[in-house]
Amino acid sequence: MAKHDPALSLLFHALADPTRRSIVTTLAEGPVSVTDLAGPTGLRLPTVMRHLSVLEEAGLITTAKDGRVRTCAIVPEALGPARTWLDRQQALWEARLDRLDLIVMQTMKEREND
Template structure:
């Protein structure tokens, strides 16, 4: 399983994943690739932007490892790479656990204050 932390000289991989997913165009591309691999032209079709601009979005997704591409002849096909999504999911689960523990402690504190008032 990949580590959530990278060496001090670079950003943690999870930062690049969340940065890539912060953009709605890139999220829609990931959602589309959940169904099946697709060519650049198939992926770009629903978006009203110049192809070079759209390709920049694909480069961001590929750069953080969320998608992989393969060129066969003149056609470049992209597919989802699920491992980085697991990395992001693990990070979110760690945060959820931390905040649930904090909220449980806060709840216990509030209950102790109510008991002291009686």
């Protein structure tokens, strides 16, 4: 079985949920308080906190408390491992498709010569 990077698994797990992706999208515009993040979701605060916990565990966000206000911010560089993995997958599949295209073209050329 292939070796898997546990950090990458955490990252993809965190991004697998549409609510968490929405939170990341919101935070891409700038830091936001937990209360403001919870508002548009329609979810109760404890549920939003669980989503934030998953995002923080994956390293996608950081949280800071100032008095009674907890603010979340995105960690953009945390997406680097996912981009690297996806780029490798893209290169692998493009190479495979290029080889397949070559085989198909050679087969078609051989049939034309027969």
